[in-house]
Amino acid sequence: METELPTIFSAKRTSYVRSSVIREILKLTVKNSDILSFAGGLPNPDLFPKDLLSSVMETVIRENVSIALQYGDSSGYANLRIQIVEKLTDVPWVSPSSITVTHGSQQGLDILGKIFMDSHTNVLLEDPVYLGALQAFSPYHPNFLSVPMESDGPNLYFLEEILSQNKIHVFYANPSYQNPSTYTWSVEKRIKIANLLDTYEIIFIEDEAYRYLDFDGKVYPSVSSFRKRNDLTFILGSFSKILSPGFRLGFVIVPELYQNLFTAVKQGNDLNSNQFSQVVVSKLLETMDFDFHLRSIQSFYQNQKEYLVYLLNQFLPEAKFSLPEGGMFLWVNYPKINSKQFMESCLKNGVAMVPGTEFSPSSRSSSYFRMNFSFLTKDVMEEGVKRIADVYRDINT
Amino acid sequence: METELPTIFSAKRTSYVRSSVIREILKLTVKNSDILSFAGGLPNPDLFPKDLLSSVMETVIRENVSIALQYGDSSGYANLRIQIVEKLTDVPWVSPSSITVTHGSQQGLDILGKIFMDSHTNVLLEDPVYLGALQAFSPYHPNFLSVPMESDGPNLYFLEEILSQNKIHVFYANPSYQNPSTYTWSVEKRIKIANLLDTYEIIFIEDEAYRYLDFDGKVYPSVSSFRKRNDLTFILGSFSKILSPGFRLGFVIVPELYQNLFTAVKQGNDLNSNQFSQVVVSKLLETMDFDFHLRSIQSFYQNQKEYLVYLLNQFLPEAKFSLPEGGMFLWVNYPKINSKQFMESCLKNGVAMVPGTEFSPSSRSSSYFRMNFSFLTKDVMEEGVKRIADVYRDINT
Structure with a gap:
C-alpha cells in the first residue's frame, strides 16, 4: 500500500x-x-446476445420476480446449480449439492484461502500466476512456492523436486489458457500431475475460468477428473468469460466433506450470491443456444x-x-x-x-x-x- | 460445525x-x-415497484448495457456512489470517494473483520447481537466482549465499566431498529457514546441496515455523525430492506485513511460488486419517487x-x-x-x-x-x- x-x-x-x-x-x-x-x-x-437479454428480463419479471428479488440459498439458486452440473462440469462425482455459486470465481479463491491457508501454510503456485489469486490468498499469509511454467504446463522436473522436498498443502493452478501466460497443460501432464497430487495428498484448487475459450472449441479434461482423491480437489468456474462479468457469478465444485464448512464461510462473507443475476443467468442458459x-x-x-x-x-x-x-x-x-x-x-x-x-x-x-x-x-x-x-x-x- | x-x-x-x-x-x-x-x-x-422495474430494465438494456455487462470499479459504480452520498448518508465529511459499494452490507462486515480483527483483538458487541456479524467476525477469532442492551440503547453504566477496564479496539453496533431486538438508541445515548468512542479512540462499525424502517418515517442521526474522530468510524448501509435483497447491494462509508486498503481487500475478495445490479439500482433511484x-x-x-x-x-x-x-x-x-x-x-x-x-x-x-x-x-x-x-x-x- x-x-x-x-x-x-x-x-x-x-x-x-x-x-x-x-x-x-x-x-x-x-x-x-x-x-x-x-x-x-x-x-x-x-x-x-442483448436481444435475448431483453426477452429473458421480461420473463423473469413476469414469472420469477418474487424469487429473483429475495434472499436466496447460501449455496446458490437450485435451478442454476443443476444447469452447472449438466453443462459446465466434467468430473463424474459432481451433483447439484457439490456446487456453491459464488460472487465471481474470485470469491471462490478468497473462501478457499480462508479455509485452507494459515500463516506459513505451504501453497504452490504457477510462475507466472493469476494476479487475483495472489490478492485473494496473500492476506492469509501462506508461504508461497512456485513452479516454473512451460507452454504445455509445469516443468515436471522442478515440480517433483518441490513436492519431494516440501510438504505442499495446496496447489493453485489455472491449467487452461492461463491468465497471464495462456499456457495450457497437455493431457499427458494433467494425468501425471493428478497422480502426483494423489500421491502427496495435496489439495488442488483448479481454476477453470477460461475453460471454454479454446479457439477450436476443444474442451480439455480437467486435472481433477484424473484424480482418485476427489475429496482433495476443488474446481472454480466462471460466467464472466462465457456470458458476462456484469452478472458477477462463478461457482466452486466442493467435495462433500467440505460442503457445510464452505457454505458457512460463504454465509459469513456475504449471506448468498446475487439472486437476481442467478435467476437471469439460469433463464438465459435455458433459452439460448449455448x-x-x-x-x-x-x-x-x-x-x-x-x-x-x-x-x-x-x-x-x-x-x-x-x-x-x-x-x-x-x-x-x-x-x-x-x-x-x-x-x-x-x-x-x-x-x-x-x-x-x-x-x-x-x-x-x-x-x-x-x-x-x-x-x-x-x-x-x-x-x-x-x-x-x-x-x-x-x-x- | x-x-x-x-x-x-x-x-x-x-x-x-x-x-x-x-x-x-x-x-x-x-x-x-x-x-x-x-x-x-x-x-x-x-x-x-415491479412495473417500474420493467421499464428500468428496458432503459438499462437500451442505454447502459455495455457498462452493466462489464467488470467495474472495485469501489463501485460512480453514479450510484454519488446517489448514496446524496440520499443515504448524514455524516458531513462524506464524498463519493468515501463510498465502497459492497455485496450486501454483510460483505462490509467481512472486510472490516479482515482489516481490524487479529486473534484476540478486543471487539465489543451488543447483547443481543446481529447474528451475521458473529458469522463474519468469528473466523478472524477476536476476543468478543458484550454490553447489555436496554430498549433505548446500551446500558451506560456497564459500557463505561467495560471501556475503562479493557482496551477495546472495535465496537460493532446496530443502533437503529436492531436485529434481533429492534431496540433503538436514543439521541441522548448516541451523543454520549460518540463522545466515549472519541475519548477511548475506538473504531466504530455502525450498521445502519435498518436506518429507513422507522414506522413514522423518522430518521435518527447516525452515532458517527456525532463523532469528532471521523477517521475511526465506518457506516454500513444496505439496499436490501429499502429496495430488494435480490440486488445484493450494500455500501460502506470508509474514512479517507483506510480507502486504499479497503479497496484492495475488496478486490481480493471479489474484484468488484455486481455491476448489472448497480446500474439497475442507480437507474431505479433516478426514476422512482424514493x-x-x-x-x-x-x-x-x-x-x-x-x-x-x-x-x-x-x-x-x-x-x-x-x-x-x-x-x-x-x-x-x-x-x-x-x-x-x-x-x-x-x-x-x-x-x-x-x-x-x-x-x-x-x-x-x-x-x-x-x-x-x-x-x-x-x-x-x-x-x-x-x-x-x-x-x-x-x-x-
Missing part, C-alpha cells in the same frame, strides 16, 4: 494485502482516453488473436511469444529491455500493457508483458502495436 | 466458523410447508407490527416485549419456558421462531424469541400465534 496506515489500528494480515498495478493502469487509461490499452482483461461485450454462443465467442477471439499476432510479426519481429490455443492474451517477451523503463515509455507514448512482474509470485523483474486482444478493434490494435514498436526501437538504438 | 472435518487439512480459523440455526430452521420450513414461520427476516417483495416508496414500506410494516402486537396481547398475554419504533421484528420474552424445549414443541406444532440463544455473543440460553412480521399475511400470523399459544399452555399447565 502506498498510504501510510496507522498499523496500531489494523490487523497484522493487512500488511500482506497486495494492491494491483493493473488497477492503476486502468485508472490512467480512463483518465487519459488517448492511451490505447492492451492492459485490460475485459471480455468483448458485443458478443453478448453451444452456438460459445462457438461465436471462440471464433471471434481466434480472429482477434490472429490479427495481433500478424501485427507483432509485421511491426515488431523482435517480440517473442508462443501461440496460445485459447484465451484472451498474448504473453510477449520483449528482449533486451528494462521492463519498468519500457512500461513508462509506452505509457508516455500512449499505449498500455501489463508488465510481467505483476504476475510473479516473488515480484521478480520480467521482460514479459501481457497483451489483451479481446476488447480492441483491429485499427486500435494496429496503432497500439506501432506505438510499442516505436518505443522499442527508441530504446534499442 | 456438525460434520467432522479433517482438521489437518483446514486452517485454524475454520474451528471458529459459526453456522446459523436460522438456516437450519429455514430449511425445515422449506421442506415442510405446513410450518408457519416467524423465523425469517425477509422483506415483503410485494412492496417492490420518499413515497419509503413511506409505503414504513406504513405497511407498521400495520403488520400492530397486528402481531394485537394477536399476542389477545391470545398470549404472558408474552412480554417492548414496542419497537421500526424494523421487521418483535423481540418476545416467553416467561417460564425452557427455550430449547419450547422451540422444539413449536416446530412439532407447525410454527417457527428464532430462539434468542442464536443472538447471544456467548451462546447464553435465553427466554427471548425473534418474531418476524414483515412477510406473513394476517391470517397466517393469527394461526401462527394461536399455535404458539397452544404450545405455551401445554408446557405451562
